[in-house]
Amino acid sequence: MDFDLTEEQREIKRVARELLAARSPLSRVREAAETGAYDQALWREIVGLGWGGIAVSQAWGGQGLGGIELVVVLEELGFACAAAPLLSTAAAAAAIDACGSDAQRERWLPGLVAGDLRAGVGPAALALDGHGADVAVVLDGEGAVLVAAPESEPLETIDPARRFAALARSSVAGGEPLGAGAADLIRMSIAAEVVGLCQRALEMTVAYVGERRQFGVPVGSFQAVAHRCAEMLLQTESARSAAYHAAWAAGAEPTRLGEASALAAAAAATAAREVPASAIQAHGGIGFTWEADVHWLYKRGEVDRALLGGAGAHHARLARAAAARLAGGSP
């Protein structure tokens, strides 16, 4: 029993944190949002580091690492709230590697890992990076479908630092089923980004309320604010426990990934909304301004929640699965 990152995983996390802090401060995110385009220099650098293929077998050009390394990198992507198509690329690649056929792997993985091909992920109506994608892994109920070159309409969302599309139903109907594991890996990846978003919201808030003074004292010394921060920590750590657990299951206990991923999705969908909303509230009027940059976290959180399909469906699925297991007599 060891519920902790290895030294190598910590190192990956540290490198990602530092690189993204240097190359993708929130001012860059804002710039990307205002221009409506990803930060291409950042993306080239990320491709160069091989993060898109972090969980892809070396045979297909990936780094041959596992779900935990994928989650760690995506958590840092979320922490930076970076404007780059990493979530879609890395999640799609991991899903194709784990659940695709050899033909599919050969067709898509080397190009995705090298940054030559572009992937979309998400429900058909809200496919992250789905417009003009070479391939999309489309969430459909509890399963996922691989769609080559989907027809799509671009979709601008309240999170202008990312690109979305609505995929044509006809395209999706013609896709190749990948099995439930693919959907699980994608939800786990989104949940990982949410953990990072929430961590960032928490850290920005703690820093702000420790410094900002009203009525002659730091606002963080007001119990209502302090308790709000404690609740943000609780939500963030809850989402983290569930996301790391799913990452472990992805590698070590694939039969448990389905529930683990639903758990991670449910915890993340809750935190994705509440933690950034709390960050805005704790910042007061400042938090409601464009320049304060807290809102990028809220916007991404709300859209990630939608990508995950909300919390309710996962809750219901988990309850029914647990009841079925109990009826089956297993403990």
Add this chain to the structure above:
Amino acid sequence: MDFDLTEEQREIKRVARELLAARSPLSRVREAAETGAYDQALWREIVGLGWGGIAVSQAWGGQGLGGIELVVVLEELGFACAAAPLLSTAAAAAAIDACGSDAQRERWLPGLVAGDLRAGVGPAALALDGHGADVAVVLDGEGAVLVAAPESEPLETIDPARRFAALARSSVAGGEPLGAGAADLIRMSIAAEVVGLCQRALEMTVAYVGERRQFGVPVGSFQAVAHRCAEMLLQTESARSAAYHAAWAAGAEPTRLGEASALAAAAAATAAREVPASAIQAHGGIGFTWEADVHWLYKRGEVDRALLGGAGAHHARLARAAAARLAGGSP
């Protein structure tokens, strides 16, 4: 537009408050709970004041007052958390008067008002004062059924200051339907008791946290405690707005009583749980003791919530009614 009690109604409230404060302090409630019997002296006094027939026509021995007076008296019953079968008697009598046939009125009302007959109210599985009752008004979905001398099993609940019974299905099946208005009046009556319970929980808490000191200051000066009290007020006033509105509709706009009563039930079911639970929490360890008497409010609140049928069903009913109205084109 005048959303306020009349001077006469205020006077009724004042009298009820004073009488119950004198005759039924919480120490008496505790005594009744410990002996498992109602306070008969109190009940005789209440009967003498005619509260059981407050909303019953004078023709049947009642006071000929309306829903508002009924709500006002039951609110005070809740405030005192009194151990007397007033809620069942007054609610059943009001329901029979409003929705019964003349034969039913003649058969039951004079006896109920005089305290010679006993009434049960509630769902069949949890009928307040249903054991040995001469007549019961049984909530059944959105309707209500009048059952003479129901067969029953006594049921002890977590609220030992009141008596309950499970009524035999066969008895209820043989009952006479009273129409939806009867159920609405009964839920409105329960909601009124809840408003009083919550008001008491709030006042006890405010008094306690203003006095009790920790770390050298009154605990009410901690923002977490102060904000909890503010939330208790919000819930209490919400339940009160909805209950008074239902009381007004009962007299002035009977066609609106169905929704008004569902609204009152939903707001009361929420407050009935949250406000007394908050009172215990704000009292700290003391609040968890038998002697502190806060728990009587929580116990009655949870059981009242069950009598009301919880909050969820009312929420769903209200949403569907609102959607249907919108589909019908009315504003």
Add this chain to the structure above:
Amino acid sequence: MDLTFSESELAFRDDLRAWFRAHAPAPEPQGDELAHFCWRRDYQRLLARDGWAAVHWPARYGGRGATLTESAIFFVELGRHGAPMMANVLGLLLAGPTIMSWGTDAQKERHLGPILTAEEIWCQGFSEPDAGSDLASLKTRARRERGHWVVTGQKVWTSGAQHSKWCMLLARTDPDAPRHKGLTYFLMDMEQDAVDVRPLRQITGSSEFNELFIDGAVISDEQVLGGVGNGWGVALTTLMNERAGLAFFLQVRLRQLLDRLLREAADRGLLADQAVAERLGELHVRAEVLRLTAYRGLTTVQKYGQPGPEGSLTKWMWSDANQRLTQLAADLLGPQALAAGGSWGYELLRARGNSIEGGTTEVLKNIVAERVLGLPKSR
């Protein structure tokens, strides 16, 4: 207790409804801020022409001497008919009544007319960057120079400043006086170079609010309201002024948004899902309880001259409900509710400000605890 309107209130409402039916507002312009402002200003002019812009003002100033209930009816109907809030809402609700209370005859003569007709828009210069909820600590200075007042300082959260001719400005005229003393209330002309209005972009992308940089703005003695050094008292009049009407407007807007969500959810067949029905119903209860509580508050003010406990709760109820409603829409309607430029996406983001603007929920809870419940001042 009588929750129906009186004959005269019904007559007032019927007249108003007839007027609104005859003057259906143009569709709300999307995106373009100036177009949006013009839409609001033009509609106010129409209201003013027929005596509806400030129903709560006395008839001699162009109002109708409406009661509080009638005033509430006005805002309910305004919202219900999809009409825009008046462009000069701060002039009508705050500046006008404050001038009526404290102004000289000349000031009343000069200002009230153009407020009513939206000829001159007003903004409120109270808040400062370092004095959020703590007005007594504000720093903007007004110095006496050659027979005028010369003002230097910074204001923030000034809504509508870019369109305003006048600003209700609170500034410190005596730096040596204790905090609440030494403040003066000025009517500052915004049309001078020394006043720099910089839009404060919000998370929605639009700029309802501004920062005001004031560097040597000149104000004459005629533009002092209520006397030098008396600013705190005059400001209280502004702060205490009747905003209950606004609460009715917001409450109706909430109801309309909820009705829209109910319709869209029903159209998609979502109400068959018990979880969806319960969540929508929970919001319906919040909206109804808010409406009822607002009317209770109105009765209390009308009968007893001051708000009861319920008066402190409606802003908090509204912001909470509106935030939940817009989030529920995101959950139920999916991508459509998250689209940029769509109204649900805008409402979702805009709602985050509800619990901050006009008193944060935390401050409101403090106020409820201290002033309504009488708890010791919280630490």
Add this chain to the structure above:
Amino acid sequence: MDLTFSESELAFRDDLRAWFRAHAPAPEPQGDELAHFCWRRDYQRLLARDGWAAVHWPARYGGRGATLTESAIFFVELGRHGAPMMANVLGLLLAGPTIMSWGTDAQKERHLGPILTAEEIWCQGFSEPDAGSDLASLKTRARRERGHWVVTGQKVWTSGAQHSKWCMLLARTDPDAPRHKGLTYFLMDMEQDAVDVRPLRQITGSSEFNELFIDGAVISDEQVLGGVGNGWGVALTTLMNERAGLAFFLQVRLRQLLDRLLREAADRGLLADQAVAERLGELHVRAEVLRLTAYRGLTTVQKYGQPGPEGSLTKWMWSDANQRLTQLAADLLGPQALAAGGSWGYELLRARGNSIEGGTTEVLKNIVAERVLGLPKSR
């Protein structure tokens, strides 16, 4: 990251499971308090006989020198097999380890054995009526008289005192020293007339806790633990002692209760209702997240020697989840869950104490804010 148990952990668990299967606990006695205590005491004796009562104690004192993970496994399996928490839990988890840390050889020799076998039950005399969370302000006095210590004062929330032979007593020996100084940690014999145990009845009707009125109790020098005036340091050892195991017991009990509710809801066909399924699933997520977070905390303590942020959260998560769970049962099961003497009704009431006992949720949030997040001390 490896969330499976190691070979040796699995072997430990399998041995333990075999033992529990061979020693199925008698059904839990209902209602009668003394019978309930005897049930717990007898089961502890059985555990002790076979070396399972204190797996975390060193082998030389009758334990197994178990790792933290093994200790967690012990509590998980204890809960899972429906076995009672050991009657002498405070002796095993708190008094024993504190005596091991600070005691003389004679004290260890005297006390550890009877703790293990439940021959002598222990209680904890820290809390006082006027010093809730503020231990440094406690008032119970121990005076030197004729070669003994004579103690006078009052303690509260003393669980199990009615069954206890010994009390971990914190008392002030030097009233002139600053608050944290001048305290001494005593092992007080409860069997003397000067110690009056009065049961404190709880809202459930039962009396887990007591008040302790101490009026001239005599304590010898041999019963001072860790030296006169050193009580604060010794008490910290008690307070800091490993209670993580207990968290696993509580977490398993929560899981069991939830599984029971899931079964009963499924039996009634309630899971077809989406609103019910969502509410149950929300609790499932809380229970699972608690379990995972507890294991994360265990890893942190094992690897870094001190708890990480997640360690501060589990008690709070548990109390919140348990309160919601018992309320959900009341909503779903109706009258059955509200019956007096029924287990759901008891759990519903008992759960109200969860957010108060062992640190109120408010105090836990303060601790998280100050010690984990480093925010300024809250006001």
